[in-house]
Each structure stands twice: as structure tokens, then as C-alpha cells.
Amino acid sequence: MAKPQERYVCQSCRAVSRKWAGKCDACGEWNSIVEEAATSGPPGSMAAADSNVSSLNKQPKRRGNVIDFQAMKGNLTARDRYATGIDELDRVCGGGLVPGSVLLCGGDPGIGKSTLLMQACAALTQQGHEAIYISGEEALEQLRLRAQRLGLEETGVQLATETNMRDILATLDDTNCDVPAVVVIDSIQTMWSDTLSATPGTVSQVRACAQELIRFAKKRNCAVFIVGHVTKDGQIAGPRVVEHMVDTVLYFEGDRSDRFRILRGVKNRFGATDEIGVFEMSDKGLREVRNPSEIFLDNRGKNVSGASVFAGIGGSRPVLVEIQALVAQSSLATPRRAVVGWDSARLSMVLAVLDARCGLGIGAHDVYLNVAGGLKIREPAADLAVAAALISSMSDTPLPQDSVIFGEISLSGAVRPVTQTDLRLKEAAKLGFDSAILPATKKFGKSTLKLNQVELLGDFVDQLWQNRRGGKSTE
Numbered sequence: 193m194a195k196p197q198e199r200y201v202c203q204s205c206r207a208v209s210r211k212w213a214g215k216c217d218a219c220g221e222w223n224s225i226v227e228e229a230a231t232s233g234p235p236g237s238m239a240a241a242d243s244n245v246s247s248l249n250k251q252p253k254r255r256g257n258v259i260d261f262q263a264m265k266g267n268l269t270a271r272d273r274y275a276t277g278i279d280e281l282d283r284v285c286g287g288g289l290v291p292g293s294v295l296l297c298g299g300d301p302g303i304g305k306s307t308l309l310m311q312a313c314a315a316l317t318q319q320g321h322e323a324i325y326i327s328g329e330e331a332l333e334q335l336r337l338r339a340q341r342l343g344l345e346e347t348g349v350q351l352a353t354e355t356n357m358r359d360i361l362a363t364l365d366d367t368n369c370d371v372p373a374v375v376v377i378d379s380i381q382t383m384w385s386d387t388l389s390a391t392p393g394t395v396s397q398v399r400a401c402a403q404e405l406i407r408f409a410k411k412r413n414c415a416v417f418i419v420g421h422v423t424k425d426g427q428i429a430g431p432r433v434v435e436h437m438v439d440t441v442l443y444f445e446g447d448r449s450d451r452f453r454i455l456r457g458v459k460n461r462f463g464a465t466d467e468i469g470v471f472e473m474s475d476k477g478l479r480e481v482r483n484p485s486e487i488f489l490d491n492r493g494k495n496v497s498g499a500s501v502f503a504g505i506g507g508s509r510p511v512l513v514e515i516q517a518l519v520a521q522s523s524l525a526t527p528r529r530a531v532v533g534w535d536s537a538r539l540s541m542v543l544a545v546l547d548a549r550c551g552l553g554i555g556a557h558d559v560y561l562n563v564a565g566g567l568k569i570r571e572p573a574a575d576l577a578v579a580a581a582l583i584s585s586m587s588d589t590p591l592p593q594d595s596v597i598f599g600e601i602s603l604s605g606a607v608r609p610v611t612q613t614d615l616r617l618k619e620a621a622k623l624g625f626d627s628a629i630l631p632a633t634k635k636f637g638k639s640t641l642k643l644n645q646v647e648l649l650g651d652f653v654d655q656l657w658q659n660r661r662g663g664k665s666t667e
């Protein structure tokens with residue numbers, strides 16, 4: 193290797209000279225010149241960057257002595273997806289499993305990850321594909337019991353109980369056999385690679401095992417599902433440590449005590465994110481819920497204050513959901529805030545806007561907010577529905593029964609338009625609602641609903657406050 197040439201660089205203006213001087217001729221700074229080796233800086237360092245600048249003017253030489261670089265354009269093999277036939281799962285994956293992709297399925301222990309993936313494997317084998325299910329958590333007997341309970345014992349899923357990555361990959365990577373359509377690894381926290389001395393479940397083991405599985409998936413063009421338990425203690429060695437390595441990240445949400453489960457796509461290199469799939473846990477495993485709005489609105493309290501119906505969008509699908517609020521007199525110096533299913537920072541913002549722009553004095557009250565059915569809402573479009581539920585509770589006045597609400601609230605107190613107005617209104621009409629409270633916008637088509645367009649939150653508060661029951665106030 194050529195000896196790196198010495199050069200002197202001013203740390204103030206980056207001027208380069210061949211010899212050292214006490215004062216920089218370019219910027220006049222004293223004692224700013226230091227020696228730097230011209231080619232010895234690590235990539236990205238200033239020295240390396242300087243040498244790159246001059247090389248920009250040269251014609252780049254074709255590299256390829258070790259790595260073979262390829263052009264952007266080239267032959268593409270059509271990648272047919274494997275659709276499991278479980279629509280709620282396929283949609284969250286972007287329309288089925290892409291061969292060669294690695295999917296992470298995260299969630300609390302006991303939420304239903306193993307159940308769902310066993311059902312997905314069985315569905316694929318019923319279409320004639322090969323599916324392998326490797327468990328490091330359960331004994332063969334337990335797996336068979338689950339299969340029996342799910343009524344899937346006659347399907348051709350190949351079960352194995354193993355935790356050693358080397359053995360698993362040696363078996364899967366058998367070039368004499370066809371590549372399976374899907375391999376499930378349940379769970380990544382139980383797997384261990386003998387290249388490391390760390391115990392299974394540690395960050396380094398979880399990362400190393402995921403890396404080996406990803407290499408296998410890409411090399412053999414096989415879809416791999418990795419199960420990861422969300423660990424309560426700060427996500428240590430939980431699925432988050434491999435999120436950046438995999439192609440798709442799905443999280444199973446919901447309360448274990450509740451029968452509904454929501455599968456949410458949070459990252460997808462082969463499809464849209466924020467898509468949701470809704471399932472119901474039954475005695476025969478997970479059942480798809482094709483019309484989630486009906487469930488989230490099931491058992492809706494009639495004529496009660498503090499409840500509003502939000503017309504939301506879950507990925508590509510409209511979802512109507514009930515938002516419940518309770519505003520109560522507080523006896524604490526710092527009033528209590530409890531939020532389930534929504535962002536607590538967003539709630540603070542809505543409360544602050546109600547106080548500052550509408551003079552409601554709600555900030556001094558205890559506030560409880562709940563999204564029915566275990567759904568987590570991330571859309572700012574829910575602001576207006578939350579505000580409506582809060583005002584309804586505070587004034588003890590029910591909102592109109594047959595009305596859906598949506599709209600984003602800005603800090604100025606204006607109600608901002610949101611996307612997909614048409615879709616939200618159509619779903620509301622389909623489910624028998626006859627009016628909607630929405631932002632003032634013209635960007636939507638015809639609707640059969642009676643529309644109440646709101647421009648300012650203050651006007652909306654006035655409307656609701658005027659209707660309040662018997663003129664009662666909590667102030």
C-alpha cells in the first residue's frame with residue numbers, strides 16, 4: 193500500500209497546505225493547522241471527504257475485483273406471493289407472503305401468535321405448499337394438542353421442536369429438497385447460535401439468530417416468519433432489536449382478557465403499513481372479523497354522555513369505533529389523566545386547545561379516555577371525536593346517536609380537513625348512521641348523510657353546549 197502523504201489542514205477553514213505554519217494564510221487563524229494523513233481517515237471523516245472531492249472530477253473506474261456490482265436495470269423474477277387465504281393476515285402482509293421475505297410477528301405472550309401462524313401454515317399446506325413450523329417453546333405434544341384444538345391435525349404442516357440455529361439451518365438449507373413456502377420460527381428468544389457464548393434471549397443471540405435466518409431466507413427465496421415476544425422490561429431483547437433487519441413487522445395487539453385481537457403492520461417493504469387485521473379468539477382458534485366496525489360499535493351505550501363514534505381509517509379500510517370519555521371533578525393538585533387506545537400527548541393537546549381557544553376550563557378536571565374494543569388509534573383525524581366525547585361528558589349531554597365524527601384539531605382551534613372523507617362517509621352510511629360532523633371541506637363526493645361541517649372548534653363547542661341537558665354545568 194502506498195505510504196499516506198502528509199498534509200496540513202487548517203481546522204478553522206479546512207485549507208490544505210504542504211507544510212506546517214503557525215498562522216493559516218487563508219483565514220488568518222493562529223495555531224489552527226494540524227497534520228492529517230491524506231488517505232488514512234475513516235470513511236466519512238473530513239480527511240476522507242476532502243480526498244473524495246477531488247476524485248469527483250475523475251471518471252469513475254468500473255470496480256468489481258471482490259464484489260460484483262450490478263446495474264439498476266436487469267432481469268426480474270416475478271415474485272408470486274403466497275396468499276394464505278386468511279384475508280385479514282394477507283392484507284396486513286400486503287397481499288400475501290413474498291418469497292424470500294422475513295416477517296416478524298411480535299406481541300405479548302399469550303396473545304395468539306403461535307395460533308395464528310399455525311393456522312397460516314395449515315392454510316398454505318391445504319393449497320399444496322410446504323410449510324414448516326419450528327417451535328423452541330412447546331413440546332411436540334403441545335403443538336399437536338393445539339393443532340387438534342384448531343381442527344388442523346390432518347393438514348400437512350411439518351412440526352419440529354429445536355432451538356439450535358445450526359441444526360435448523362442445516363436441515364432447511366438442504367439443496368436436495370425443494371425450498372419450503374414458509375418457515376415459522378417460534379420464538380426468536382428461544383433460539384441460540386453456537387457462534388456466541390451468550391445465553392438464548394439476549395440481545396446478541398436474538399440479533400445473530402435473526403441475521404442467520406435472514407441470510408437463509410434471501411439465499412433460498414423462502415418466506416420466514418419470526419415470532420418475537422414483547423418483553424415487559426423495556427423491550428430488552430424483544431422484537432424491537434430485529435425490527436430494522438426484517439422486511440415486515442407485524443404486531444399483535446389487544447387485551448388478553450378481551451376476545452378481539454388486532455394485527456397491525458408497522459413496517460412493510462412489500463406493501464402499505466398501518467394496515468390492520470381484526471381477529472376474534474374463539475375456542476377453535478382465531479376467526480377473521482371481516483367487518484370490524486360492527487364489533488367496535490357492538491353494545492354501544494344508548495343515550496349516554498361522553499361517547500362519540502369516530503369514523504377512522506385502518507390502513508386501506510374504514511373503521512368506525514366508539515370513543516368514551518369521562519371528565520370528573522378533581523381533588524388532586526395535578527389532575528389525573530388515563531388514556532387507553534390513544535396517544536396521551538395528543539389528549540393533552542386537545543385539552544389545552546379546548547381550554548385556551550374555547551375557554552372550557554377542562555384542564556383542571558380528571559380525564560379518562562378509552563377507545564372501545566382494544567383498538568389503538570393513531571390518526572390525528574380522531575381529535576374532533578375525542579373533543580366531542582370530552583365536551584359531552586363534561587356537559588353531561590349525549591351526542592346525537594346517529595352521527596359519526598372526524599376531523600383534526602390544530603393548535604389555533606381550527607378544525608382541519610383529513611384524508612379519505614368519502615370512504616369514512618360511505619362506511620357510516622353503510623352502517624346506518626344518518627349524519628356526520630366533519631371539517632369544512634369541499635373535497636369529497638356526494639353523500640346521503642346530513643352533514644354538519646365545522647370550521648372552528650369554538651363553534652362546535654357552542655353548538656354542543658347549547659344543547660346541554662337542562663342547562664346543567666359542571667363548573
Ligand code: TYD
Pocket residue numbers: 299300301302303304305306307308338341342473474475476477478
Ligand atoms: P398462543 O397462540 O399460544 O399465544 P402466543 O403464541 O402469542 O404466546 O395463544 C394462547 C392463548 O390463546 C391462550 O390463552 C389460549 C387461547 N386460545 C384460545 O382461546 N383458543 C384456541 O383455540 C387456542 C389455540 C388458544
Ligand code: MG
Pocket residue numbers: 302305306307329378
Ligand atoms: Mg406461542
